[in-house]
Amino acid sequence: MATPDSKIGPTTRTSRIAAPGRSIHVRLPPFQTLVDAHAQELHRFLIASIGPDGADDALQETFLSALRAYPRLRDATHLRAWLYTIAQHKATDAVRRSIRHRASDIDEVDSRRIAVTPPPSPDDELWSAVRVLPPRQRSAVVHRFVFDLAYREVAERMGVSEEAARQNVSAALRRLRKDVNR
Amino acid sequence: MNELEGRLARPPEKALDGEQLRARLTARATAEGLLDVAYATLDSPIGRLLVAVTRRGLVRVAYPHEGWDPVLTELADRVSPRVLAAPERTDATRRALDAYFDGRLRDFDLPIDWSLVRGFATDVLRATARVPFGDVTTYGEVAAQAGSPRAARAAGNALGSNPIPIVVPCHRVVHADGTLGGYTGGLDRKEFLLRLEGFLPALA
Numbered sequence: 001m002a003t004p005d006s007k008i009g010p011t012t013r014t015s016r017i018a019a020p021g022r023s024i025h026v027r028l029p030p031f032q033t034l035v036d037a038h039a040q041e042l043h044r045f046l047i048a049s050i051g052p053d054g055a056d057d058a059l060q061e062t063f064l065s066a067l068r069a070y071p072r073l074r075d076a077t078h079l080r081a082w083l084y085t086i087a088q089h090k091a092t093d094a095v096r097r098s099i100r101h102r103a104s105d106i107d108e109v110d111s112r113r114i115a116v117t118p119p120p121s122p123d124d125e126l127w128s129a130v131r132v133l134p135p136r137q138r139s140a141v142v143h144r145f146v147f148d149l150a151y152r153e154v155a156e157r158m159g160v161s162e163e164a165a166r167q168n169v170s171a172a173l174r175r176l177r178k179d180v181n182r
Numbered sequence: 183m184n185e186l187e188g189r190l191a192r193p194p195e196k197a198l199d200g201e202q203l204r205a206r207l208t209a210r211a212t213a214e215g216l217l218d219v220a221y222a223t224l225d226s227p228i229g230r231l232l233v234a235v236t237r238r239g240l241v242r243v244a245y246p247h248e249g250w251d252p253v254l255t256e257l258a259d260r261v262s263p264r265v266l267a268a269p270e271r272t273d274a275t276r277r278a279l280d281a282y283f284d285g286r287l288r289d290f291d292l293p294i295d296w297s298l299v300r301g302f303a304t305d306v307l308r309a310t311a312r313v314p315f316g317d318v319t320t321y322g323e324v325a326a327q328a329g330s331p332r333a334a335r336a337a338g339n340a341l342g343s344n345p346i347p348i349v350v351p352c353h354r355v356v357h358a359d360g361t362l363g364g365y366t367g368g369l370d371r372k373e374f375l376l377r378l379e380g381f382l383p384a385l386a
Binding site for chain 2: 028029030044048126148177
């Protein structure tokens, strides 16, 4: 016969009080494990998404945001896709910021930054076009071609269906062909 | 693969500076109060040690045979998953341990975080922490000081799972008949520490 102590209800409630914000106990690995396992690939993802200049900062922002939310995660099974989603948001923020900066040429810091930018090559043109793709299309095209992943894996890393991954890649390619081969 | 897809497979390259990322991430996390468990490893005469600190104090000292992964996983489970490699946050602990092994320090004056210890074990280890450098006590004696004079065996278990060896000196607890008893890091290490402290004669 079950003793009152063995019931799940009261125990759960107690742990809720003891650890606010962590209502369901999931076993999360030490955060350093995520940094060690994924820093390299997220860095590559961010370089392809926004260019080498902002990638270091975006990577740091990605891990910092992840660290903020980490103890409240309710699911420890999709940590990689979760990190990629955060990185995608940080990439989008960085692209928006750089567009805003370029628009304001009265800013001295920015005119200096533009001055040191090397002249555009055909590849610069391509990666600039990648940068301004809609975020999901940009991520999908980076996973598919930079990481050379099958659509099933693209879908896994993005946390979307395989069909959605496929659609995002083909929409991205259509747009890139239009933008780059002008 | 067509030309566009081929070019997409060759993105700009830039190496990741892992140490710079680690240092900046640690600094920002510390500033925002997001670094709950900071750890580092250090060399000692009895092998590499892992030390982990929280905002409250030293929470863990581990020997290599425990395996760093299980040690860090336990910290993530029982203290906080916000665990980061952050040597700069463990400076005081590492300096104290270096000085101790050099014979320049007798009392670790470090704040302790007892988060990994529960119940009777806490009392046993707190009693153990009061045994001075160069001295020893017995399992029965620490059990008595922890409030249960007949619980020598339970005290032994508590000492055997001491999460903060060396600093909480469980090596200073021996059998009443003078034999050394066990040690979480192996008997060789217990002997080494007792020789270092002058309780056992130094090897010729």
